[in-house]
Amino acid sequence: MRQPTVSAAEHPIVPGFYSDPTICRVGEDYYLAHSSFEYFPGAPIFHSRDLVSWRQIGNILDRRSQFLRGDGRASGGIYGSTLRHHDGRFHFVTTNVGDAESGQTIVTAEDPAGPWSDPVFVREAVGIDPDLCWDEDGECYLTWKGTVFNGEGDGIFQGRLDLETGRFKSEPYQVWQGLGLAASEAPHLYRVGDRWYLMLAEGGTERGHTVTVARADRPEGPYEACPANPIFSHRSLAHPVQNTGHADLVETAEGEWAAVYLAVRPLGFTPQFHVLGRETFLAGIDWVDGWPVFDEGRHSFTAPDTSFGDEFASPALDPRWVAPSSEPEAIASPHPGGGLELRDPKDDSPGLLCFRVQDHRWSATAAFTGSGRFELRIDDRHRYGLRFENGLVTAYARIGGVTADLGSAPAPGGEAVLAIRAVECVAETLTAYGPDDVVLSLGGADPVELARLDGRYLSTEVATGFTGRVLGVGAVGGASRLTAVDYRADRLPE
Structure with missing residues (x-):
């Protein structure tokens, strides 16, 4: 029997507990990775050629030297991450909250299916949801939610990073902190044209979840907030998909743009209940007046049989x-x-x-x-x-x-x-x-x-x-x- 076609606005491209999606493209190949919390091996990674049909090719953190067990508590372990390809190698940066003293964890690979390298720890960056981005001179910027090593300040931080040593080349600094909604986190930094864009998740990962964005002429800012912020949210909407946020952008092989984001599908009587965890959804992105605009209805696909x-x-x-x-x-x-x-x-x-x-x-x-x-x-x-x-x-x-x-x-x-x-x-x-x-x-x-x-x-x-x-x-x-x-x-x- 022919399987039905579904909208990527209502059906996840990766269903089930695959949250905090992060995506990158190399040529015509797309790669998608996720948080995994206390489950080992950690950070499942998927491959696609069309953005809607995904196959798991492995788990990035498959050795305990990369993912220390720590306290092993439920909803501990591997949190939000960023997957990028730069200078011929894949880079994956994440937080193991069960091993907070190590700060952020970075592993690299030539083949996304593995093996991935032994970790480099950024011990000076205390917090969660790290991001890696490079400028035209090859300078690497780590952006994350948390504090610097001495515990001063709280918010979205950034620093110029030496990837080989895990040390900052200069003192980290605060960048754009968002709209002031709850739980400003999950920063992703992009160079698009001559501008730098910093995208955040705000409002918490529950019903108030949103995506916000700002732009600047330099990675460190100062940043100008988008006048249409939040640029994406289902808060207060009667939509079957809720808690939308924690998005990551990718330019397609055809020169268009797309975003992956997490959301849930609650069922039952109020307040409704979601049981599959936070799943991965897909939207199209248009650029209007220099700002990203979400187009939820752009993508449809044949629903996979998960049996x-x-x-x-x-x-x-x-x-x-x-x-x-x-x-x-x-x-x-x-x-x-x-x-x-x-x-x-x-x-x-x-x-x-x-x-x-x-x-x-x-x-x-x-x-x-x-x-x-x-x-x-x-x-x-x-x-x-x-x-x-x-x-x-x-x-x-x-x-x-x-x-x-x-x-x-x-x-x-x-x-x-x-x-x-x-x-x-x-x-x-x-x-x-x-x-x-x-x-x-x-x-x-x-x-x-x-x-x-x-x-x-x-x-x-x-x-x-x-x-x-x-x-x-x-x-x-x-x-x-x-x-x-x-x-x-x-x-x-x-």
């Missing part, structure tokens, strides 16, 4: 697989009989091998031999799952400080298929209408439903934080054997 099956036949995991506050190799290794052997990593992490959920309606199964668990989660305090051990499958839930075992069913023969689905909400009252219901079942030829749970409790509005839902598999007891995982998008966008 997949994995029997783990290859010794290397697909790059979709990540681990919260741990490493995939500490949790999983090829089993001699096929599939994966899962084990407790004994590092105080959740001990899960995960992938991002990318759809509102879906079904997924995980097949185990002996024992295992399959879990839908936002963080360790907000999760629903199934546990298979001693020939019994039990549904469980944790919401905040409350944990409960729910229904159970026997699974004779030492094998079990654990099934989780996100389905349409069945609400007894208007105020109980959430984004979905989550159904936990013992799968197979004759499925047994063990629990049906309110999806609101696995939303960002309840759990808080910056991430979205993931599905994870893990061991029960000393070890478990996972033979297959299957994920199906049950309803594609119309």
Whole structure:
């Protein structure tokens, strides 16, 4: 069946928890990277030739020397970043908030699929959301949200950087601070023609999220704010896509311009609930009187089918697989009989091998031999799952400080298929209408439903934080054997 065409204003080009997008182009090739927070490997990177069809080619931060675990807390780790190509190399700069003393982290590569270099740390730049930009003489400018090393001042800072040493060539200085809205952050600096443009996110990454811009004759300013600021926002609009902001611009191979930005798709009764995290959307950009103007309706594309099956036949995991506050190799290794052997990593992490959920309606199964668990989660305090051990499958839930075992069913023969689905909400009252219901079942030829749970409790509005839902598999007891995982998008966008 032919898949429907959707607008990039209403459907993400990269659905699911792929937030804080940053983009660059080399020739006809586009590359897109994202924040990843506590999940390792970090900073997923994608490739496209048309700006709307994206394929993950790896994760930039795939060694712990590049991404120290730090405290491993939920919504910690890798924050907003910038991906650029300069002088024959890709440069990626980011913040690991779990390792704040290192300041900003810079890695480089000739091939965006890797390997990426060992990091250079900019310890004098304390804060988040760093950006790299070069002038015509090759001078590199680091712009970020935060403070200088001695802690004086707070806001948007900039400095001329020695990329080899990570030291500033002169004292950093404050630049344009935005409109004065909450949470002025995510600076991106561009040279367009004879002018320099500094674009910010303001208003916070929630419903008040906006994009603002200013221009100057020099990178350090003084900056003139756009009279139409904020140049992009969905705040106070009745639009199915909300929280729009944190944009990054790119000039296309045809000489036009585009912007990627993050947004969410909330569902349910007020205040509505988003469950997939902050996703990546696309808009066209026009230049009018020397200012960028967003054209949301410019791009449309065929909605991708995000379904997949994995029997783990290859010794290397697909790059979709990540681990919260741990490493995939500490949790999983090829089993001699096929599939994966899962084990407790004994590092105080959740001990899960995960992938991002990318759809509102879906079904997924995980097949185990002996024992295992399959879990839908936002963080360790907000999760629903199934546990298979001693020939019994039990549904469980944790919401905040409350944990409960729910229904159970026997699974004779030492094998079990654990099934989780996100389905349409069945609400007894208007105020109980959430984004979905989550159904936990013992799968197979004759499925047994063990629990049906309110999806609101696995939303960002309840759990808080910056991430979205993931599905994870893990061991029960000393070890478990996972033979297959299957994920199906049950309803594609119309």
